[in-house]
Amino acid sequence: MKDIARRAGVSESAVSFALNGRPGVSEATRARVRRVAEQLGWRPSTAARALSGEGAATVGFVLARPADTLGVESFFLQLVSGIQEVLAERHLGLLFQVAPDVADECAVYRRWWAEHRVDGVLVVDPRADDPRPGLLDELGLPAVVIGGAPDVRHPGLSTVWADDAGAMASVVDELTALGHRRIVHIAGLPGLAHTRRRISTLRAEAERRGLTGVRSVPTDYSDAEGAAVTRRVLGGSPPPTALIYDNDVMALAGLAAAADLGFRVPQDVSLVSWEDSALCRLVSPRLSALSRDSAGFGRTAARELLALLDGAPARAVGVPVPRLTGRGSTGVARPE
Amino acid sequence: MKDIARRAGVSESAVSFALNGRPGVSEATRARVRRVAEQLGWRPSTAARALSGEGAATVGFVLARPADTLGVESFFLQLVSGIQEVLAERHLGLLFQVAPDVADECAVYRRWWAEHRVDGVLVVDPRADDPRPGLLDELGLPAVVIGGAPDVRHPGLSTVWADDAGAMASVVDELTALGHRRIVHIAGLPGLAHTRRRISTLRAEAERRGLTGVRSVPTDYSDAEGAAVTRRVLGGSPPPTALIYDNDVMALAGLAAAADLGFRVPQDVSLVSWEDSALCRLVSPRLSALSRDSAGFGRTAARELLALLDGAPARAVGVPVPRLTGRGSTGVARPE
DNA sequence: TGCGAGCGCTGAAGCGCATTAGTGATCGTG
DNA sequence: CACGATCACTAATGCGCTTCAGCGCTCGCA
The missing domain is CATH 1.10.260.40 (lambda repressor-like DNA-binding domains)
Known part of the structure; x- marks a missing residue:
């Protein structure tokens, strides 16, 4: 200068x-x-800018997952790509960190806050009894929770959320319309908020329709558990006629497991993946899947954070309900 | 203070x-x-530290891929996770950015440099006629090229590289031992340096052995092209008896395409994926694949960058040659 | 005993920018 | 024509930290 x-x-x-x-x-x-x-x-030197009170021109993003389950989901990279698209317009940087668990994630937030490294953060994978919103509220760090339900206890945080309940209801609608009455939901991590929403919605929908052979089984999202649970429930008597998987990897594993047990898809059992990706189109039969716009999700979240940084009040915004893309893995239930 | x-x-x-x-x-x-x-x-406030000449305590990482092919590969998240593991020891941040192409990536480096945002960068997907090493050398930004061959023209940059040539040679060894003489390599992006190394090694190995039905077909890494090329080459006469895919997604797509054409795997055709992941274990038959330690790759790269930041001279280090994990998709060639 | 060396510490300057108070010139107005 | 107001700009201060040049003190040694 x-x-x-x-x-x-x-x-x-x-x-x-x-x-x-x-x-x-x-x-x-x-x-x-x-x-x-x-x-x-x-x-402008970001350091000097930051020092003279202008903020760090950086947004933080922590992914708290055990390292080995990191790569399996395409969702996060797509999300990040959407986030970047919006941040780039303002030349904001994205500070990215992977952490082994939520406790470490909180430590990262504390450190970033103390070091004035970020102006705000994006939080993913909200869970029941989540310590993060409280912490961020306390630190006064602007934050957007991605995928959480609107949280009335922390009015300082914005939320961007997908209507899992509505999506689950529509999936159940479609499956029952095809004659399915015994449905097992192979769910994800039980601690995550959206897992709970899906589970409770499924239960409510089943009750509403008087279905008794409907339940959810939580897993760790891994292909191993997906396959194991599939084998277990298909070995039951009578076996379910439809399976809903909370991610694509488990759905693929389930497809293989079903084939091993001699179940034909979709004649003997229908499969639905709650995550669409190239994988779902690469196997035979192709997997019916809930498609969502992950990059769009990221863009929306990033925009909310920008608004927050501009001083706008926090709010909760919804993104479109994911839609079921019917492919070859769903069909009419086999008559008893 | x-x-x-x-x-x-x-x-x-x-x-x-x-x-x-x-x-x-x-x-x-x-x-x-x-x-x-x-x-x-x-x-300590990183801003103040940076301002008084201590550096930004941040390392940059740009992923230059079109947005739609971003999520398909598990490699990058694993790599980043390994990188972080090492950076976290020194409380260094990772500034992450996705860019549509290499030109934009260069612009990002320039900006980061001008803004004093990063102390060094990690470069992935080196390619032929790559403008990035020259730029980084010129800017004096410490950098480690991940996956490149040692580059004598830019002695300021470190390189962490896998021995693709050795791996390709060993794959050809195994396949010819099984009796395969017509092998097609469904390669990745032709501009990438490691794609070229694999292609030229395959050609050399074929010549050395006097094999004439061996060739490489470059693609864009997508499942669509993987399937299309598979269909095309298997439709040839005589068709190849072994296919080598440069990533797991294409291998899966190829598997499905082969099945569509009535080819049994591995009786009619053997398949090898140059990338191991959960996917390879989820399909039937399971895919034989080259396994590498992606997180370890990231750790090594990050350590090299730290060394560079500490003033150590640049150097090239190799990581272990990926090994072929034999599964159900490779077998003896069908006798003619 | 006297002197230099070294220790433990302080004061001030400076990194690159934003901001506030202040300055001189020009303009409009009565 | 004189006055305050406005405009275009400058000088100085501070953000939180590092660093360098002292500065007084004690200690070892001749």
Whole structure:
């Protein structure tokens, strides 16, 4: 900036005014300064900016998953890609961190806050009794919870959420319309909020319809558990005629397990994956799956965070209900 | 820090010395200052640190891929997870960015450099005629190229590389031992350096053995192209008896395509995936695949970057040659 | 006993930017 | 024509930290 000031023949402060669009300099000077700055390839030092109270121009994102289950889901990279798309418009950086569990994640937030490293954070995988909203509220760190239900206890946090309940209800609708009455939901981690929402909605829908052979079995999202649970429930008597998997990897594992047991898909059993991806289209039969716009989800979340940083009040916004893309793995229930 | 100084009854400079392990204060004072700092939960402001010449305590990572092919590979999240493991030891942050292409990636590096946002970067997917090493050399930004061959033209950059040539040779060894003589390599993006290494090694191995029905077909890594190329080459006459896919997604797509055409695996055609993942174990038959330690790759790269930041000279280090895990998709070639 | 060396510490400057108070010139108005 | 108001700009201060140049003190040694 000193260089720019010298070359443009003005003071440093004038340069600051000019480049930040603040009043206090003539349009002619502003243009001249801008030109010189461009010539010199000047970019403000984020460190200096941050130090003089402008914030770190950075947003934080922590993924708390055990390392070995990290790669299996395409969801997160898509989400991050959507987030970036929005952040890039303002030249905000994304500080990314993987942590082994939520306790460590909280430690990361504390550290980032103490170090003034981020202006806000995006929180994923909200769970029951989640310590994170309380912590972030306490620290006063602007945050958007991705995938949580609106949380009345922490009005400082925004929420971007998908209507899992509505989606589950529509899946049950479709399956019962096909004649299915015994449905098993191979769920994800029981601690996650959306897992709970799906489980309780399924139970409610079953009660409403008087279905008794309907239940949820929580897992750790891994292919191993997906296959194991599939084998167990299909070995029961009578076996379910439809299975709903909380992610694509388990659905694939379940498909293989069903085939091993001699179940034909979809003649003997229908399969639904609660996550669409290339995988679902790569196996035979192709898997019917709930499609959602993960990148769009990320964009929405990022926009909410920007709004929060601009001083807008926190709020909860919904994203479109995921829709079931029917493929080859769902069909009419076999008559008893 | 002012608070700490006051409470400990010393000057700010003494606090700085004490907390940074620098000489100039007695051990007693140092301990006292440390205690007070801990009580207050003090953490240095990265902005201030960066401003006074200590660097940004941040490392950059850009992923230049079109958004839609982002999620398909588990490799990157695993890699990042390994990187973080090492960076976390020093409390270094990871600034993550996805970019549509290499030109944009270069722009990101320039911006980061101008803004003093990062101390160094990790570069993935090196390609032929890559502008990035030159740029980073010119900017003087410490960098580690992940997956590149050692680059003599840019001695300022470190390289962490896997021996694709050796791996390809060993795969060809195994396949020819099974009697395969017509092998098609469904390769990845032709611009990537490791794709070229694999292609040229395959050609050399074929020549060495006098095999004429061996070739590589570059693709964009997508399931669509993987399936299309599989259909095309299996429709040829005589068709190949073994296919090598440069990633797991294409291998899966190829498996489905082969089944569609009535080819049995492995009786009619053997399949090898150059990327192991849960997917390879989820299909039937299970895919034989080259396993590598992606997280370990990331750890090695991160350690090289730390060394570079500590002033060590750049160097090239190799990671273990990926090994072929034989599963159900490879078998003896069908006698003609 | 006197002097230099070294120790433990303090004060001040500076990193690059934003901001506030202040300055001189120009303008409009009575 | 004189006055306050406005405009275009400058000088100075501070953000939180590191660092460098002292500064007084004690200690060892001649």
